[in-house]
Amino acid sequence: MPPLSRWYIKGALLYLVAALLVGVAMTGPAYVHMLVVGWITQMIFGVAYWMFPKYAPDAPRGNNAVAVATFVLLNVGLLLRVVVEPVRAWRPDLLPGWLLIVAAAAQWLAGVGFAVTTWPRVKEK
């Protein structure tokens, strides 16, 4: 299994536990996104990066820099969201709203990055 897939899958496992712990205290959008993005989507990204058909013999998983950036952006964006959103719901003056724009942009870039790097690996046979 490539290192990036290990990071994705371990990240997904941590989000599963964290989401269920958070769910004891609250079940808002942050909790739902920890499960759907942090656990399910992240697990899909990790397994797809590992198992999908090879891009090319010399670069089996395509552009490595984009793939690593996708992992970082997904996790930074999601982590920022799950901290900032509940805090702002409680005390809007405590953290600036533009932090949620950063979180949104980071996760959007991660989604596009995954789609762009995975598309050429979807090969008919």
Add this chain to the structure above:
Amino acid sequence: MPRVSAWFVRTALCHLVVGFTVGALLLADKGVPIAPGLWTLRAAHVEVLLMGWIVQLVMGVAVWILPRFAVRRAPQRSAVTAWLAFALLNGGVLCVALGGGWVMVGRLAEIAAAVSIVAHLWGRVSPAGLSAI
């Protein structure tokens, strides 16, 4: 991977980008209000990511990965049920995302897609070797 799986997976990737785009706009709007009308897209965001991305990707990968003895026994029937599931699922997601009176039509199409993919996959789930008998 078989052609129908490639279509499932590519379409799932399209839904991922569309769903993440709407989701990013909604999240950004929570931080700095952009347009209150954006929130009418919330149901479409959920539908596109849950059914269009996750469910569709799982269907595509299952059609690709599961043992193929049953496909070799009845290739025509297998191809029809898999393609039917693909068409019904995507028609269903589109209808539900449109909202209003289309939601029930979409849900029925998604149920039909589920029945079709079950018909395709059921015979392929068996212990190693037994499905060849």
